[in-house]
Amino acid sequence: MAFKNCKDVGFELIYQCFNQGFSDYIVNLHLPLEEFKKRFFGPEGNELKNSFIAIEEERPVGLILGGIKDYNGIKTMRCGALCIIPDYRGKGIADELFYLHKERAISEGCKMMMLETIIGNDRALNFYKKHGYEKVYELQYFQLSDLSKFEKFNNPYDIKPIEFSQLKEIRDEMGDVYINWQNDLPYIEKSEGQHNYGAFIENKIVGVLSINEYGRINLIWVNKKHRGQGIATGLLRNAIDKLNLIKLGTSFPNNHVLYGFYKKLGFEKEKVAQYEMFMIL
The missing domain is CATH 3.40.630.30 (Gcn5-related N-acetyltransferase (GNAT))
Known part of the structure; x- marks a missing residue:
């Protein structure tokens, strides 16, 4: 062989x-x-x-x-x-x-190695453990098929498309917020059909959304000073209208803020989930 x-x-x-x-x-x-x-x-x-x-x-x-x-x-x-x-x-x-x-x-x-493996695939999980990987994050998938709730949301914010360079600047502003591999900026940059939006207050970006043409959300973030004001919901409402979306989907690891936001909007957890496993070299 x-x-x-x-x-x-x-x-x-x-x-x-x-x-x-x-x-x-x-x-x-x-x-x-x-x-x-x-x-x-x-x-x-x-x-x-x-x-x-x-x-x-x-x-x-x-x-x-x-x-x-x-x-x-x-x-x-x-x-x-x-x-x-x-x-x-x-x-x-x-x-x-x-x-x-x-x-x-x-x-x-x-200096590090990582991978994702589906929860329940015990053969693969045991193989990776044998070779030194450890479970660190649990990656959950969510979807929303009923978008009627957004119809009642009157979007008061100045939301418009932004360049990838602007999204990159905001990522730097986010600091050490952990984003999984398939939602990180290099993945977004190379993806086709990707749309990036910014929410502006006095010409300053206070929230961003990166979403593809089918409604898969890679990144949504609002500056801490402006959370709880409907900006994230406004970003989604704008994307739904502009892209004529009929459903939304997303994935993220161990983030209680995102979990609460999506659950409040009615997102449902999918059956498939993954472990993110890491090994230090």
């Missing part, structure tokens, strides 16, 4: 292994080739040079995707996917792929 860096193999092999490796996964991850490439090597942040594949007699049997970025001030390697095709599981392939993944992180000067 050969273990190769993904930059040294054809992309079709990577795609084939991903689909076969996740064919029986809890969540359906099958995507058309171009959509897979656009998503997993776009906003998700994976790179071929940081990913590895196991090949047995020209057949791809295992895959690990990796991406590196400065994450909350720490150079971090994220495991974007790890899969073994069903009839090759239990043969130590995942261990070897993870070893290459970790060695790559060390050689690139990473």
